[in-house]
Amino acid sequence: EVQLVESGGGVVQPGGSLRLSCAASGFTFDDYAMHWVRQAPGKGLEWVSLISGDGGSTYYADSVKGRFTISRDNSKNSLYLQMNSLRTEDTALYYCAKDILRPISSHGYFQHWGQGTLVTVSS
Amino acid sequence: QSVLTQPPSASGTPGQRVTISCSGSSSNIGSNYVYWYQQLPGTAPKLLIYRNNQRPSGVPDRFSGSKSGTSASLAISGLRSEDEADYYCAAWDDSLSGPWVFGGGTKLTVL
Numbered sequence: 638e639v640q641l642v643e644s645g646g647g648v649v650q651p652g653g654s655l656r657l658s659c660a661a662s663g664f665t666f667d668d669y670a671m672h673w674v675r676q677a678p679g680k681g682l683e684w685v686s687l688i689s690g691d692g693g694s695t696y697y698a699d700s701v702k703g704r705f706t707i708s709r710d711n712s713k714n715s716l717y718l719q720m721n722s723l724r725t726e727d728t729a730l731y732y733c734a735k736d737i738l739r740p741i742s743s744h745g746y747f748q749h750w751g752q753g754t755l756v757t758v759s760s
Numbered sequence: 761q762s763v764l765t766q767p768p769s770a771s772g773t774p775g776q777r778v779t780i781s782c783s784g785s786s787s788n789i790g791s792n793y794v795y796w797y798q799q800l801p802g803t804a805p806k807l808l809i810y811r812n813n814q815r816p817s818g819v820p821d822r823f824s825g826s827k828s829g830t831s832a833s834l835a836i837s838g839l840r841s842e843d844e845a846d847y848y849c850a851a852w853d854d855s856l857s858g859p860w861v862f863g864g865g866t867k868l869t870v871l
Contacts, residue, residue, distance in 0.1 A: 681863070
């Protein structure tokens with residue numbers, strides 16, 4: 638059974654940093670690209686970032702480009718999101734999601750989701 | 761403002777058929793697959809429809825998807841109280857601003 642467990646959320650001041658983690662199990666981790674998707678309180682879903690199965694390719698939403706960095710450690714079956722220069726508008730529940738393909742492709746999609754970790758940016 | 765446009769709300773009575781629309785453009789729905797996700801209250805999104813009209817195993821055949829041009833629709837027949845949830849469409853976008861886009865979501869109320 639696929640399991641994705643996010644951690645690392647918390648309260649941080651504007652301008653601060655936070656590192657999110659997603660522990661994966663139940664599948665061969667490096668066979669699949671992975672995503673981060675966020676949801677602000679009471680709002681809809683927003684795609685944040687994507688990394689290929691081998692970690693060699695990444696994509697970011699314009700809203701986080703230059704501030705967030707996605708990475709993965711396939712030896713630890715873990716996905717990460719380093720978030721710097723945080724803004725109040727980054728406050729959201731952050732989900733990691735498993736793709737169905739290893740490379741980044743328009744034929745991939747979000748197949749399984751974790752339960753999310755909450756990030757609150759507030760002074 | 762979401763790239764894909766969905767009605768903010770929809771409703772129906774048990775047993776009815778309801779449809780939720782998702783409107784996009786040539787760079788997303790017009791040239792790529794559409795996906796639908798169901799988010800029950802307080803839970804993570806769940807894949808409902810993939811590649812326009814395919815259902816993952818375990819999803820009842822009451823749910824169906826279709827696409828035409830730059831628009832897509834999710835239909836739910838035989839509406840049940842447990843279908844009350846938020847529904848989101850998603851698609852890959854060929855433009856430069858990031859590959860994945862979502863609709864703003866539609867809250868379905870079963871009256």
